[in-house]
Structure formats: C-alpha cells, structure tokens
Amino acid sequence: MKVYHVAYLGYDSEAALALESGLKQAGFKFTSLGADSEGIRKAAEIQPDIIIWDIGDVREGQVKIPAEEMKKAGLEKQCIVAVVPSADIEGAIQSLASGAIDFIFKPLKDSPVPRIIAALNTCQKKRRIDWYSRIIEDTNNQIKGILATMEDPAYIVSPQYQILYMNRAAEEIFGEGLRGGTCHHVFYDRTEPCEVCAKSKGPARWRAVLKNGKSYRFISAIIRNSTGEIEKLAVGTDITPDEEVKKIHRTFISNVSHDLRTPLAAIDQYVSIMLDGLGGELTDEQKQYLQVIKRSSFRLHNLIENLIDANNILSGHFKLTMEVTTIPQILEIVLPRLKAQAEDSNLTFQLSVPDDLPPIYADKARIAQVVANLVGNAIKFTEQGIVQLRAGFMPRDEGRIIVSVEDTGIGIPKEDLGKIFELFYRVEKDKVYVEEGAGLGLSISREIVRAHGGTLWVESMEGMGSAFHFTLPVQKGLRV
Numbered sequence: 001m002k003v004y005h006v007a008y009l010g011y012d013s014e015a016a017l018a019l020e021s022g023l024k025q026a027g028f029k030f031t032s033l034g035a036d037s038e039g040i041r042k043a044a045e046i047q048p049d050i051i052i053w054d055i056g057d058v059r060e061g062q063v064k065i066p067a068e069e070m071k072k073a074g075l076e077k078q079c080i081v082a083v084v085p086s087a088d089i090e091g092a093i094q095s096l097a098s099g100a101i102d103f104i105f106k107p108l109k110d111s112p113v114p115r116i117i118a119a120l121n122t123c124q125k126k127r128r129i130d131w132y133s134r135i136i137e138d139t140n141n142q143i144k145g146i147l148a149t150m151e152d153p154a155y156i157v158s159p160q161y162q163i164l165y166m167n168r169a170a171e172e173i174f175g176e177g178l179r180g181g182t183c184h185h186v187f188y189d190r191t192e193p194c195e196v197c198a199k200s201k202g203p204a205r206w207r208a209v210l211k212n213g214k215s216y217r218f219i220s221a222i223i224r225n226s227t228g229e230i231e232k233l234a235v236g237t238d239i240t241p242d243e244e245v246k247k248i249h250r251t252f253i254s255n256v257s258h259d260l261r262t263p264l265a266a267i268d269q270y271v272s273i274m275l276d277g278l279g280g281e282l283t284d285e286q287k288q289y290l291q292v293i294k295r296s297s298f299r300l301h302n303l304i305e306n307l308i309d310a311n312n313i314l315s316g317h318f319k320l321t322m323e324v325t326t327i328p329q330i331l332e333i334v335l336p337r338l339k340a341q342a343e344d345s346n347l348t349f350q351l352s353v354p355d356d357l358p359p360i361y362a363d364k365a366r367i368a369q370v371v372a373n374l375v376g377n378a379i380k381f382t383e384q385g386i387v388q389l390r391a392g393f394m395p396r397d398e399g400r401i402i403v404s405v406e407d408t409g410i411g412i413p414k415e416d417l418g419k420i421f422e423l424f425y426r427v428e429k430d431k432v433y434v435e436e437g438a439g440l441g442l443s444i445s446r447e448i449v450r451a452h453g454g455t456l457w458v459e460s461m462e463g464m465g466s467a468f469h470f471t472l473p474v475q476k477g478l479r480v
C-alpha cells in the first residue's frame with residue numbers, strides 16, 4: 001500500500017507534534033522542516049505528497065504562501081494546506097488566495113487526517129485537470145504555430161465574436177493590434193454578427209471578399225482553450241485566382257458562343273433552302289450530304305445554346321418565369337420528341353405519371369429542359385432495354401413532387417458519381433462511346449432544380465443502369 005508523505009513547513013513545535021502524532025497513527029510518513037527557503041529546498045529533495053505550510057502568527061499584514069518559489073524549487077505537483085491560527089479568518093482566506101487548497105486551524109482540536117485525505121484527493125483531481133489543460137495548451141500552441149506560418153489568413157474568436165488571435169497573413173490584410181475587436185466589424189465592416197457565425201454552433205463554411213479585394217473560402221471549427229472555454233477557429237483559402245479564371249472563361253464562352261450563333265443560323269438557313277430545291281435540282285446523294293450537315297448544325301446549335309445557358313447560370317443571369325402548372329402539362333412539351341428519340345434507338349419508353357399530382361409553381365420550359373436532358377442522357381447511354389419516366393408525390397415537408405428517369409444503360413462508375421454535375425465533366429470512356437455532348441446538361445439541370453427549391457441527385461451502378469431523381473416543392477396552398 002502506498003505510504004503518503006506529509007511535510008510540515010513551520011516553526012510551531014506544538015502544531016508539528018500534534019500533526020505528527022495524528023498522521024503517523026494513520027500510517028502517514030511525516031517530516032518537519034522550517035518555513036523558509038532552506039525548508040523549501042529540503043522539501044523539494046524529499047518530494048512529499050503534500051505540504052503543510054504554517055503561516056505563523058500573522059495577525060496583521062498580508063499572508064503570502066510562497067507557492068511560486070516552491071514551484072521553481074521543484075515542488076510542482078504538491079498541493080499546499082495552510083496551518084492558520086484559530087479565529088484568523090482573514091489569514092485563512094488569504095492563504096487560500098495565495099495558493100493553498102485548504103487550511104487547518106491551530107491549535108489542532110480534531111485529527112488532521114480527514115482534512116489531509118480530502119486535500120490529497122483534491123490534489124489528485126487538480127493534477128489531472130492541470131495535465132489536460134497543459135495538453136490543450138500545447139495543442140493550441142501547436143495549432144497557432146502552424147497558423148503562424150500559413151500564407152492564408154486565420155483567426156480565433158470568442159463566442160462573443162471577440163478576436164483573440166490573428167495570424168500574420170490576417171494581420172497583413174487587416175493590420176496589427178486588432179485583437180479584442182469584434183470579428184464582424186474588423187473583418188467585414190458590419191455592425192451585427194455575420195449570419196453564418198450567429199447561426200452555426202458547429203463548423204461552418206462561407207465565402208467572403210476581404211479588405212485586400214481578394215475572395216476567400218473560409219471554414220471554421222470549434223476549439224477549446226486550456227480553461228475549457230469554447231473558441232472558434234477560422235481559416236481562409238484564397239480563391240481569387242479561381243474566380244479570375246472563371247471570369248475569363250465566362251467572357252470567352254459568352255463571346256465565342258454569340259459569335260457562332262450568326263454563321264450557324266446562316267448555314268442552317270441555306271441548307272434548308274437547298275434541301276427545299278430552291279437552289280436547283282439535287283441528286284439523292286447531295287440531299288443525303290445536306291441532311292448530315294443539317295443534323296450536325298442542329299447539334300452545334302444545341303451545344304451553343306447550352307453554353308450560353310450555362311454561362312448565364314454561372315454569371316447569375318438566370319431568370320425563371322414562374323407559373324402554376326402540373327407535371328403532365330410540362331411533359332406535354334417534351335414527350336413526343338423524347339418518345340420518338342427512344343423509338344429511333346430501339347428502346348422501350350415507359351411512362352408512369354399519376355393524374356392526381358398536386359400542381360407546382362415552376363418555370364415550365366426550364367423543367368421541361370431538365371426532363372429532356374435526363375431522358376436524352378438515358379437514351380444516349382443505353383444500348384438496349386428500357387427508359388422509364390416516373391412521377392410521384394412525397395408528403396414529406398410541405399409536400400414534394402418527385403420525378404425519376406431510370407435506364408438500363410451503361411451506368412456511371414462510382415468515382416465519377418460526384419463529378420458528373422460539374423461543368424464540362426464527362427465520364428472518360430463515354431467520350432469514345434458517344435461523341436455527342438459537352439458535359440453541360442447536368443450542371444444546368446441541377447441549377448434549374450435548385451432555383452426551384454428542389455434537389456437533383458443520381459443513383460447508379462456501372463453496367464446496370466442509372467436513376468436520376470429530382471424533386472420540386474409543392475407550393476404552399478397548392479396542395480390537393
């Protein structure tokens with residue numbers, strides 16, 4: 001069994017004796033030393049489990065337990081219990097304030113053992129807490145060390161939005177000496193906390209243009225300081241080059257697609273004139289060549305319109321003409337063409353749309369465009385089998401319409417599933433299999449569905465087929 005060692009540092013032989021007899025009886029080891037630097041040095045040598053410091057007969061003046069001196073001498077893990085002359089309440093309070101965890105009045109009337117055991121227990125807990133705090137402090141210092149060397153801005157704020165730390169990159173943007181200010185004011189020139197920060201209790205993401213004119217994507221995480229208080233750490237990534245490249249892309253796409261429209265319209269028009277025989281008699285072979293030109297120019301026309309569409313979405317020029325409508329009304333616009341397309345490809349086209357679907361509030365042409373894109377893809381990527389278009393009602397939330405397009409086609413590899421909604425993304429091997437398409441349709445469709453307050457997602461297994469689903473909210477008050 002462990003024998004606890006108690007060191008008494010003081011000059012009161014009566015108190016020392018009373019402590020010694022009480023503690024030794026209970027199986028403690030006891031050493032009596034002077035309450036001075038020499039006593040502290042000796043105590044550091046023997047490393048007792050607890051120190052009893054006699055404050056002496058101090059009736060006036062400040063009681064100061066030399067806790068710091070003891071720590072420096074090597075008595076770091078020991079707790080201190082003060083011995084205080086009885087009725088010296090002031091002395092007892094001062095000894096606690098200057099580093100003791102408990103006190104005992106002298107002359108000792110009762111056994112000191114219960115008080116010492118309680119102090120040992122508290123001391124053990126305190127040591128554990130100190131240990132955890134030190135780990136947290138070390139970790140936080142390491143984090144700050146990493147943040148200090150980063151090129152991107154990072155800062156730590158309190159739950160009251162007060163800036164506690166800024167790294168060099170943040171100081172280079174905002175200036176130094178701003179700690180203590182509120183983040184929304186210093187970083188974003190706002191009088192109120194930013195919405196994302198006020199709302200989120202956990203990690204958050206946002207984008208912001210900072211005072212240096214650059215765009216940043218921020219992520220934040222909750223951390224704790226060594227006293228257990230919650231703080232928020234935010235780190236920004238400079239995405240300005242991205243934005244600039246995108247802007248160049250957008251201008252380029254916009255210019256090129258608009259410039260292509262006019263000559264293409266002329267080609268289309270003159271091919272039609274020639275096919276109608278207005279330019280003179282044509283042989284069958286010549287007619288066939290012209291049909292190929294017409295089909296190709298139609299595909300080019302679609303591609304250009306898609307590019308212009310995608311560009312408008314990217315630059316935020318995206319307006320919806322909303323009206324109360326129904327899924328069957330929307331399908332009327334595209335179904336004849338899609339059915340014919342499926343037939344041309346020798347595919348079975350199945351349609352399952354209940355008559356009693358609630359009406360929705362939507363841009364008919366845009367939702368028709370989404371359906372056409374999904375069914376078009378299903379046909380394009382299915383060699384044989386079935387293409388199915390289904391619609392239904394989901395009572396979740398305020399009520400949603402779900403439209404699903406399923407096929408028995410080539411499917412989509414797992415690693416591509418997350419990427420097919422990105423602009424210009426096409427699954428690598430499809431480029432060989434189907435030369436049509438520029439990887440625009442799905443990103444446009446997803447934006448259209450999002451703009452309606454819905455979601456577009458995919459389920460697929462390579463070699464088995466794909467199912468694309470999109471939902472549209474039933475407008476409040478329109479539910480049947």
Ligand code: ADP
Nearest residue numbers: 377378381411420426427437438439440441442
């Ligand atoms: P694209 O004009 O190339 O079809 P999309 O954005 O509509 O552009 O689709 C992106 C890519 O997603 C396609 O190139 C194809 O690789 C894949 N994809 C889309 N729909 C299907 C489907 N039904 N089956 C298999 N792959 C598909």
